[in-house]
Amino acid sequence: MNLQSKRILITGVGIKPVGHVFKDITTGESSHTPVFDGTTEYKANIGAATALECAKAGAVVHLVSRTADKLQIVKNWIEKEIPEARVEFSAVDLSDTKQLKKLAEDLPDDLPLYWVQSVGLGAGTVKVKDDNPYLLIDEIPHELVEAELSVLTNTITFLQLLLPRFRKQKESRVCIISSMSAVRSFASGSIHNAAKGAISRFANAAMIELDRDKIFVSDVRPGGVDTGMYDSKVVQDTVRRISQNFNYSDIHYAPPSAVGQAIVLALSSDAHITSVNMVGRGQWPHEGS
Ligand SMILES: NC(=O)c1ccc[n+]([C@@H]2O[C@H](COP(=O)([O-])OP(=O)(O)OC[C@H]3O[C@@H](n4cnc5c(N)ncnc54)[C@H](OP(=O)(O)O)[C@@H]3O)[C@@H](O)[C@H]2O)c1
Numbered sequence: 001m002n003l004q005s006k007r008i009l010i011t012g013v014g015i016k017p018v019g020h021v022f023k024d025i026t027t028g029e030s031s032h033t034p035v036f037d038g039t040t041e042y043k044a045n046i047g048a049a050t051a052l053e054c055a056k057a058g059a060v061v062h063l064v065s066r067t068a069d070k071l072q073i074v075k076n077w078i079e080k081e082i083p084e085a086r087v088e089f090s091a092v093d094l095s096d097t098k099q100l101k102k103l104a105e106d107l108p109d110d111l112p113l114y115w116v117q118s119v120g121l122g123a124g125t126v127k128v129k130d131d132n133p134y135l136l137i138d139e140i141p142h143e144l145v146e147a148e149l150s151v152l153t154n155t156i157t158f159l160q161l162l163l164p165r166f167r168k169q170k171e172s173r174v175c176i177i178s179s180m181s182a183v184r185s186f187a188s189g190s191i192h193n194a195a196k197g198a199i200s201r202f203a204n205a206a207m208i209e210l211d212r213d214k215i216f217v218s219d220v221r222p223g224g225v226d227t228g229m230y231d232s233k234v235v236q237d238t239v240r241r242i243s244q245n246f247n248y249s250d251i252h253y254a255p256p257s258a259v260g261q262a263i264v265l266a267l268s269s270d271a272h273i274t275s276v277n278m279v280g281r282g283q284w285p286h287e288g289s
Pocket of ligand 1 (some may be wrong): 012013047070218222224
């Protein structure tokens with residue numbers, strides 16, 4: 001898998017503290033992707049792990065989120081793992097159209113640009129009790145509805161800004177990280193399922209509309225991934241209850257690096273990989289059922 005001479009823009013790069021260690025069902029090893037800043041260990045999120053995998057495949061990576069300090073830690077981590085890596089970053093709020101326009105204008109145009117959209121709410125974008133976004137319908141605050149839907153809004157706005165550049169390229173690739181939650185509904189997931197369903201349908205319509213411009217969109221649907229958002233006890237208890245609805249007593253998470261590897265395949269394949277469904281081994285593999 002080769003991404004040399006490509007610049008991969010990854011929106012939604014971050015890290016979280018290690019609050020709990022989950023184990024892979026097969027290897028018994030921890031299922032997170034560790035990022036070290038000195039002796040402090042963090043969990044990579046999907047964007048950070050994807051950046052590392054893209055850099056391994058030879059790409060120049062451009063990392064985006066709102067928090068420069070975290071982006072600097074991820075940049076240092078990638079450069080330590082791959083000394084020849086070229087890592088750029090911009091601290092930008094994707095909800096701010098002015099900042100988005102500036103980012104789109106400032107991105108260097110010496111290489112073809114591909115885009116991985118991995119922005120999410122797991123980094124505390126909206127304050128919910130006990131950091132638990134999996135709420136019964138009666139408990140959902142309006143701010144959570146707004147925040148969940150803002151990811152779709154940001155995705156459309158930024159794609160609109162990038163399309164003129166993409167149309168000039170020989171080909172372009174876009175991976176939109178939606179979720180298995182788009183097709184695998186569960187009690188306490190109503191707003192999350194609805195928001196992920198919306199972005200997944202957007203990705204599907206976009207791939208049909210843009211295919212003729214050689215802009216190849218992939219919808220990436222991971223199940224639960226060990227990025228730190230499940231570490232608190234309240235979230236673990238909630239997810240355990242959801243597991244029981246699928247007749248599982250517990251949950252096993254996929255490592256973010258596995259999602260990153262699937263994304264590298266979608267970005268570099270000689271085919272257009274339209275969608276990817278993936279769950280951690282031993283997690284409920286229910287695709288819409
Ligand atoms: N983790 C999972 O189990 C899982 C499973 C399936 C799908 N997904 C989806 O995959 C995507 C990534 O999930 P994740 O768990 O890796 O990451 P995450 O922690 O939910 O968030 C990704 C990043 O988005 C950034 N962000 C949020 N709002 C932003 C904004 N307005 N502008 C710029 N950056 C913003 C945050 O950084 P800052 O706060 O520093 O800006 C954060 O690092 C999400 O869409 C998520 O729903 C996750």
